[in-house]
Amino acid sequence: MAAASAFGLLPAAVTPADAQDAAGTGALKLADPKPFSFDALKAEAKAMAGQPYKPPMLPAHDIVQQLNYEQWGRITFNTDEALFAAGPGAFPVTFFHLGMFFAKSVDMLVVKDGLSREIVYDQAMFNIPADSPARQLPKGIGFAGFRVQEPRGGKLDWRHNDWAAFLGASYFRAIGELYQYGQSARGIAIDTAVADRPEEFPDFTKFYIETPAGDGDTITVYALLDGPSVTGAYRFLMTRGKGVTIEVEHTLHLRKDVERLGIAPLTTMYWYSETAKPTAIDWRPEVHDSDGLALWTGTGERLWRALNNPPRTTASAFSDVSPRGYGTLQRDRIFDHYVDGVYYDKRPSVWVEPLADWGHGAVQLIEIPTDDEIHDNIVAMWVPQEAAKAGNAYAFHYRQHWLAYEPFPAPLAKVTATRLGRGGQPGLPRPQGSRKFMVEFLGGPLETLPFGTVPEHVVTASRGTIGPYQITEAVADGVPGHWLTSFDLTVDGQDPVELRMYLKSGDKTLSETWLFQYHPF
Structure with a gap:
């Protein structure tokens, strides 16, 4: 529990080793089991929406703030301690340490046979340099996020390669078929680029990682979302194949009115391309994670909106009824167009495929000025037509495709x-x-x-x-x-x-x- 971890306290009890091994948790320390189901998680999110918002704890904040990007990067997870390191399932799971930019503690739990057990933070799970401030952190402080490693016995060494990661607020991302991270997705977007209203970034506060029943190519994760204006319960069915597909099912409950409620948001970066480049702004010909927004409308029309780095923040709305899909894509796959060792030519395209009728609304594209590649300045999302009022409840079901190109290409140029x-x-x-x-x-x-x-x-x-x-x-x-x-x-x-x-x-x-x-x- 994050609140207990903030005071350096361990959960009340730890399960014996044989119970841990049965869940594929090896030597990990686990708290007492509690009943778990997706329906129960939905009920918890609904109940939370009727209560005042409590900001997440920032455990040992003075020490965590000393873990800047360089210090944080020197802390690595000990893969011998990975969840499911020896099975069951094909994919071990490793964890991110807290740091200056990821200071909120997130509960990690493993689920098996309808029971969940919290995974207890232990410094032995990480390789921490002797001079790192992290060595001063109290016991049970918690984790920042997690990632899913490549399969054991696959063509890549799972200890050094992962294919999906959840880290920070409600952000998550996956690699595509070209084995490269790039843009991110979010659980929800709240009031992005709304004038005179700060954007809100709700957090995934708990993750429940389901113990696989076999050696298939899918792993299931549940998450609890909490923020000043919204609560939610999520289920992610993540499949590693040609690229990555993530089937997302979630319910949402609004505590407050929201001006712009962004469903299935994608966040990417576009600095410049062959379209327009200020003289000598950078030595590379192009710098972007994505170069366009593709839309497949409810009427069947195929649209391509080339991205901009605008002089001021802009919001474009593409009204639709029952959209068939949309995505922020990287179509330019020629290395010489980037000449960069960070492989912009291999960044994944992400396509959102609704698995239910989304009704009336608009795909909205937010473009924010940027003068560097470190800023994700592009957001694409579905915004329902109905006003997002306090007390509203929503249920959405969709599938994300993390690939090189869109998964349902049109027979058009x-x-x-x-x-x-x-x-x-x-x-x-x-x-x-x-x-x-x-x-x-x-x-x-x-x-x-x-x-x-x-x-x-x-x-x-x-x-x-x-x-x-x-x-x-x-x-x-x-x-x-x-x-x-x-x-x-x-x-x-x-x-x-x-x-x-x-x-x-x-x-x-x-x-x-x-x-x-x-x-x-």
Whole structure:
């Protein structure tokens, strides 16, 4: 229990070794068993919503604050102490230590046969340098989070490789099929980018890790969420396959009114790309975890919204009914476009697939200015149309796909790049207020166009004038189905312009619809 841990106290009792081994916990110290079920966790979350919010404890805060990023990084988990290190199941589970940036203690419990037992923190579980301030921490202080290691006997050494992690507030993430971490997901987003209202970051305060029944490729975790405005109960069914899929089922209860309630939020980073890059801002050609938001609407339309690093925080809403899915994707997979050893070319794309009818609402995209890659400045989430009032209850069920590309590709040409330049033509005076847009499309029906057929582009703008220069032509690289469309936009003022374009031939749609929010400068 986190509150007890804050005072350096151990739970009342520890189970004998034989009971621990039966649960696959080895030498871990466990508290007394208590009944557990997902229904009981839901009932607990509902009951908490009727009570005043109690902020989580910050145990031994003065010492924990000495564990800066460097000090914290020197503390590693002793994998011999991993949960399920010798089975059952394929995936050992290891734990994160507390530190300056992850100072809240989170309860970790293991579940077997309807009983849960809290895992008791012990310094012996971690490799702690002799001069580390962590050695001054009291017994039973608790953990910051956990991660799921690669399978024993797999192609990677499980002791040094993990594929899913839960750490900080309600954040979690997974690697995709290219074995690289990148963007994150959250359990919930509360009032993100709402004017005159601070964003709220509820916490997962308890994790219940279910003991696997066999050696399958799925591990189940339950979590209790608590925050000033919301409580919730979550179940995560996490499967390690080609990439990672995480099936999320949760119930929510609001303590307070919420202006922007974000369901299934994805958080990623976009600094700059080939679209627009200030001169000499950085030596790399591109820096981003994701380059676009893809949407599959309830009516079946496929949309691609290229991301921005805007001059000011912006919120875009894509209204929909019963959406089929959305995701923040990394489509640019060419290493030379990044030239960086942190492998932006391998960052996972994440697709959210609703497993129930979500009704009326909007996928909202929040874009926040950033001047560095350390800031996650992009949020995409589903916001229900109904006002989020105190006392409301919600139930959502969806699946996340952590892959290289979207899991349900459309049979249409895809947008592969968005580029901006000066309007007009070389050798002629460049008109004031004119900007040239060049959009690349690839694949789909473009690959099988009859010789001599040129696609028609259909472009609209929320304001300004399109033209006079517009052209669609095949890219001269010998790649079948690789086309480029360019057009000029002339606009006055600095208010954003919403652009929309797609390719067609006759009455046949050839491409997904390209969307872009242009900020004149």
